[in-house]
Amino acid sequence: MIKIESLTVQFGGVRPLDALEGEFTAPICGLIGPNGAGKTTLLNVLSGFVTPVKGSVALNDIALRGLSPTRRVAAGLRRTFQQELVVDELTARENIQAIADHISASRQDARDEIARALGFVELTGRADVLGRQLNLYERRMIEIAKTLIGRPKAILLDEPGAGLNESETDRLRRLLMQIPERFGAQLVLIDHDADLIASVCIETMVLDFGKLLAFGPTRSVLDDPVVRRAYLGTM
Numbered sequence: 001m002i003k004i005e006s007l008t009v010q011f012g013g014v015r016p017l018d019a020l021e022g023e024f025t026a027p028i029c030g031l032i033g034p035n036g037a038g039k040t041t042l043l044n045v046l047s048g049f050v051t052p053v054k055g056s057v058a059l060n061d062i063a064l065r066g067l068s069p070t071r072r073v074a075a076g077l078r079r080t081f082q083q084e085l086v087v088d089e090l091t092a093r094e095n096i097q098a099i100a101d102h103i104s105a106s107r108q109d110a111r112d113e114i115a116r117a118l119g120f121v122e123l124t125g126r127a128d129v130l131g132r133q134l135n136l137y138e139r140r141m142i143e144i145a146k147t148l149i150g151r152p153k154a155i156l157l158d159e160p161g162a163g164l165n166e167s168e169t170d171r172l173r174r175l176l177m178q179i180p181e182r183f184g185a186q187l188v189l190i191d192h193d194a195d196l197i198a199s200v201c202i203e204t205m206v207l208d209f210g211k212l213l214a215f216g217p218t219r220s221v222l223d224d225p226v227v228r229r230a231y232l233g234t235m
Helices: 039-047 069-074 092-103 106-120 136-147 166-183 192-202 216-221 225-232
Strands: 001-013 014-024 028-032 056-060 077-079 152-158 186-190 203-208 213-215
Touching: 001 028, 001 069, 014 039, 014 056, 014 166, 014 203, 014 213, 028 039, 028 106, 028 166, 039 056, 039 077, 039 152, 039 166, 039 186, 056 077, 069 077, 069 092, 077 136, 077 225, 092 106, 106 152, 106 166, 136 152, 136 192, 166 186, 166 192, 186 216, 203 225, 213 216, 213 225
Parallel strands: 028 186, 028 203, 077 152, 152 186
Antiparallel strands: 001 014, 001 056, 203 213
16 A cells, blocks of 8 residues: 655656646556656655655555655665666666665575576576567566565556557556555556556556545546546547
8 A cells, every 4th residue: 555645746846746636546556647747756765765845645554755765675665767767788687686785685595586586587598698689569578577576565567558559558557557466565556558557457547747546446537527638638
């Protein structure tokens, strides 16, 4: 569970988040809105990369404000970024190991977790391939695999489906839907693909210019005329 209370972020005269309130309780939650709505800013606050001027955030009743990004990882928070961070000179396995070395309790735990993560994203056969030889979908899967190391409690995914074709998006959808049960982690998903959001997210938050526009069951939110005008560009 991720709880957000009176969250305000200010950069000069701009407020990317303005008194935001909400509580993500479902296993898979959506976070949508037009460009500039504050979605990535919210993930940056949750991750500890941006400090709010007001308000609080909590993960499973653990107050996150004041904790470093490293301590938030120790508390079970994981995330991906819009631009994947796969190191070209490392193999797929080594990219995941670079994370496991800092999180896993022992070398054996790390080996087991890396093998499990690679198997889950269906890249066991590509484990020894260098990052620069992986295609876009495979690189995205490595990013997801990294979030599965060390018993995550919440995973923040920033546009994991961007640039993927229909077949790849279907594979991504299938994997995302399995994570809460297989790994015990809640997902918060940002994506511009309304079909992906509708098919995997139980509840969805909509932001517009830093303010909460709507929050509730995903289908009801996506069918809301106000949301359709702001997010989908329809009447």
